[in-house]
Amino acid sequence: MSKAGRRPPAIGIIGGGFTGAAIAWNLARESGVAARIIVVEPRERLGGGLAYSSRDPAFRINVPAAKMSLDPDDIEDFARWVETVGAVDDDAAARLDDGRVFPQRSEFGRYVAERLLPFLANGVVEHRRASALGAKRTEGGFRVELDDGTALDVDRLVLAVSHPPPQPPERLRFAFSGHPKFVADTTTPGALAVVHPDDRVLVVGTGLTGADVIASLDRRGHRGPITAIARRGLRSKGHAPFAQEQTGDFTTKPATTTLQLLKCIRAEVAAVEARGLTWHAVLDAVRTQGPAIWAALPLAERRRLVRHLRAYWDVHRFRVAPQVEAALDRRIAAGGLDLFAASIAGAELQDDVFEVALRRRRLSEVVSHHFDSVLVATGPAHGAILETAPLLIDLARQGLVKADPVGLGIATDEQGHAIGADGTPVDTLFIGGPLARGTFGELMGLPEVAAYAKRVAEALGR
Numbered sequence: 001m002s003k004a005g006r007r008p009p010a011i012g013i014i015g016g017g018f019t020g021a022a023i024a025w026n027l028a029r030e031s032g033v034a035a036r037i038i039v040v041e042p043r044e045r046l047g048g049g050l051a052y053s054s055r056d057p058a059f060r061i062n063v064p065a066a067k068m069s070l071d072p073d074d075i076e077d078f079a080r081w082v083e084t085v086g087a088v089d090d091d092a093a094a095r096l097d098d099g100r101v102f103p104q105r106s107e108f109g110r111y112v113a114e115r116l117l118p119f120l121a122n123g124v125v126e127h128r129r130a131s132a133l134g135a136k137r138t139e140g141g142f143r144v145e146l147d148d149g150t151a152l153d154v155d156r157l158v159l160a161v162s163h164p165p166p167q168p169p170e171r172l173r174f175a176f177s178g179h180p181k182f183v184a185d186t187t188t189p190g191a192l193a194v195v196h197p198d199d200r201v202l203v204v205g206t207g208l209t210g211a212d213v214i215a216s217l218d219r220r221g222h223r224g225p226i227t228a229i230a231r232r233g234l235r236s237k238g239h240a241p242f243a244q245e246q247t248g249d250f251t252t253k254p255a256t257t258t259l260q261l262l263k264c265i266r267a268e269v270a271a272v273e274a275r276g277l278t279w280h281a282v283l284d285a286v287r288t289q290g291p292a293i294w295a296a297l298p299l300a301e302r303r304r305l306v307r308h309l310r311a312y313w314d315v316h317r318f319r320v321a322p323q324v325e326a327a328l329d330r331r332i333a334a335g336g337l338d339l340f341a342a343s344i345a346g347a348e349l350q351d352d353v354f355e356v357a358l359r360r361r362r363l364s365e366v367v368s369h370h371f372d373s374v375l376v377a378t379g380p381a382h383g384a385i386l387e388t389a390p391l392l393i394d395l396a397r398q399g400l401v402k403a404d405p406v407g408l409g410i411a412t413d414e415q416g417h418a419i420g421a422d423g424t425p426v427d428t429l430f431i432g433g434p435l436a437r438g439t440f441g442e443l444m445g446l447p448e449v450a451a452y453a454k455r456v457a458e459a460l461g462r
Contacts, residue, residue, distance in 0.1 A: 009035045009461055012144055014132045014155035014391060017049015018434030020160035021112050022070055022450055026457030028119040030131075035460075037119075038126045038152060040144070046120070047112030047126055050162045051188055052105045052106035055089075060321040061108055062208060063239075063446070064100040070115050072451040081111050083202050093323055099148050101320045128152065144391075145203060156460055159418070160432035163380035164388040169204065171225035172374060178355060181239045186213050195231025195373045198224045202369070206230040206339055211320050213377045214337065215327040218372060226337045227369060229358065230378075232311050233341025235328070236320040240280035247272055248285040254296035258305045261293065263330070283316050286443055288412035294441025302406050317445065371412040385409055385435060400426055404438025412436045417457045 012025065013020045013248045024037050025044070043053060061068060066079040079101065081087070087107045088094035094103050119125040130146040139309055141155040165185045176182035181199075183191045186209065195217060203210050207230050216224060248268040255261035269281045286293065297305065320328075331337035345366045346357035354371040386396045386403055392410075395401045399421035404411040410431050412418060413432060415424040432453060437443035443452055 007036075009036050009155040010036050010141075010153065011156045011158065012152055013039045013141065013158045013160055013432070014035070014144070015162060016046040016127065016439060017040075017158035017160065017162055018047060018052060018109075018112060018446065018450055019293050019453055020049075020158070021047040021116050022426075022453035023160060023432055023460075025070060025116050025119065026114075026454045027460060028116075028124045030103055030457070034362075035127065037124060038154065039130055040128045040130055040132050040152065041147065042129055042131050044129070045109070045113045046116055048106070048109030048142070052109030052112070052197075054187075054189065055106055055215050056212075057104055058219040058324070058327070059105045059212050060094070060102045060155055060323055061105055062102075062321045062324075063321060065103055066101070067235050068446050070112055070450060072447065072454055075447070078108065078111055079116075082107070083113070086449050087384045090225070096291070096322060098195075100322075102323060107395045112140055116437050129462065132391040134391055137398070137400065142378040144156075155432065156428050157429045157461070158432050158456065159392070159435065161435070163390065164385045165433065166205075166209075166376050166378040167384060168376045168378075169344050170202070171347045172356070172376070175349055176374060179349065179352075179354075180243075182351075182447060183375045184374070187374050192216055192220070192375070195220075195222060195375070196224075197222050198368060199372035201226045202354065202371040202374045203228040203231070203377055204375065205379060206235050207314060207377075207379055208236050208318050208320060209379050210377040211236055211324050213327055214331065218327045218331060224335070224372070225330065227336065227371070228339040229339065229342040229344075231343060231361070233339065233361065234311055234315045235316045235339060236318060238325045239319050239322060240278050243372075244277050244281045244284040246288060247277070247281045249289075250286060251289050251292040251296075254293055256296055256298065256301065258297070258309065259303050260456060261297070261305070262309065278318070285447075287445065290442030290448070291440055299405055306406055319459055359460055395429075396421075400429060401431075404436040408438040409435035410438070414439065414457055416452075430456055430460065 013024055020039050022037050027037050065082050066076055069075045069077040071077050073095060082101060082103055088103050095101050103240060120127060128149045131268045133145045135142045142157040144152040165262045166185045181194050203213055203226060203431060210228055238411050250264060255264055265282060269279045272281050272373045341361035343357040345359045348355045354374050356367055357366050359366045384393050401418045402411050402421050412431045413425045415429045417427055418429040418431050420426050433449055442448050
């Protein structure tokens with residue numbers, strides 16, 4: 001076939017949440033990229049995904065609108081869109097007295113969808129409403145099998161799949177699996193509808209997901225007692241009480257051990273607090289410098305950091321929206337929320353009542369509690385990602401992907417290519433979004449995901 005008669009290269013993006021939509025958008029707006037861009041996503045709209053599709057009014061973005069954007073080079077794009085379309089005109093709780101705006105999460109999903117819409121309309125981006133079941137490597141790329149009975153041939157394949165579902169504690173799963181009021185994944189639409197207003201509720205998980213669940217129950221008029229537990233019992237922190245610039249240099253002489261890094265951060269926090277600032281300024285600097293900090297740590301130290309410090313990092317890094325924080329504070333003050341560190345020592349179902357034995361941290365005594373609903377809100381189980389999605393199971397079976405050595409997602413090289421079981425990068429297969437964070441470090445916050453999406457798009461364009 002002549003050069004003029006060749007079909008344009010096809011880029012398949014599996015997953016149309018924020019990551020997949022951002023990669024497609026970055027590819028589409030580069031006029032020099034003459035390629036078919038096909039996004040495989042079963043949802044009706046691109047851009048929402050698991051995080052930004054929920055219609056629950058209690059679920060809000062957990063950073064101000066002025067710090068979220070599809071475009072990493074224009075950080076205020078979303079904030080301008082909010083004002084232009086009046087996204088919070090009927091949502092008085094979204095605006096704080098200090099001018100910060102925390103819209104409902106679904107509004108961010110709508111914003112991403114609207115930014116992508118022109119490229120869908122002109123055919124530069126195609127939306128295939130289906131799910132990928134498997135993929136086989138071909139001479140020119142991949143053939144992807146879809147659940148609608150069709151196949152998609154692409155030259156480059158990008159895995160921008162959703163976060164894996166949480167893994168309920170084994171004792172709870174064994175004792176309660178199948179019961180309608182045992183909710184193993186609270187991110188499922190309508191999952192909280194089974195909870196009655198007076199139910200005694202156990203929430204397993206005290207981070208962002210747990211906070212969202214409690215705030216949603218509160219908004220629904222739930223008035224029964226809530227017990228929230230986690231192994232360390234750490235609650236997501238709130239935002240800084242006032243604006244402050246990032247401070248701290250952690251890259252000129254980067255730490256090479258977890259202990260050294262911890263000491264540096266603590267010393268910087270002590271220094272800024274002496275000047276009347278808060279820890280937020282230091283942790284923001286750590287986040288921004290995260291890739292360089294991570295790159296300087298040997299593999300053994302990365303594993304040590306994940307094992308010992310990840311939970312503490314998460315609650316400081318991923319801060320709860322003020323509206324959600326207020327709901328938790330109100331429940332605690334009223335005596336309707338008990339949040340503490342505990343492990344599950346036993347579980348038994350008795351006449352539709354969940355009996356759960358809890359052992360508080362650092363205490364040997366085990367106390368049995370009775371609940372009417374049990375909600376698992378532990379967050380994504382990234383360590384089990386290759387066991388949860390049919391496509392990933394298939395690729396792993398073929399040796400085209402493997403878990404990263406830190407246990408945070410899928411192994412990639414510095415260009416974002418998947419690394420196969422033999423240790424060789426697969427040049428036609430890319431890993432998009434948070435699943436690549438074992439290589440790049442901080443890749444859970446939206447600004448970091450947006451920047452990485454642009455980086456992957458640039459690699460695909462080349």
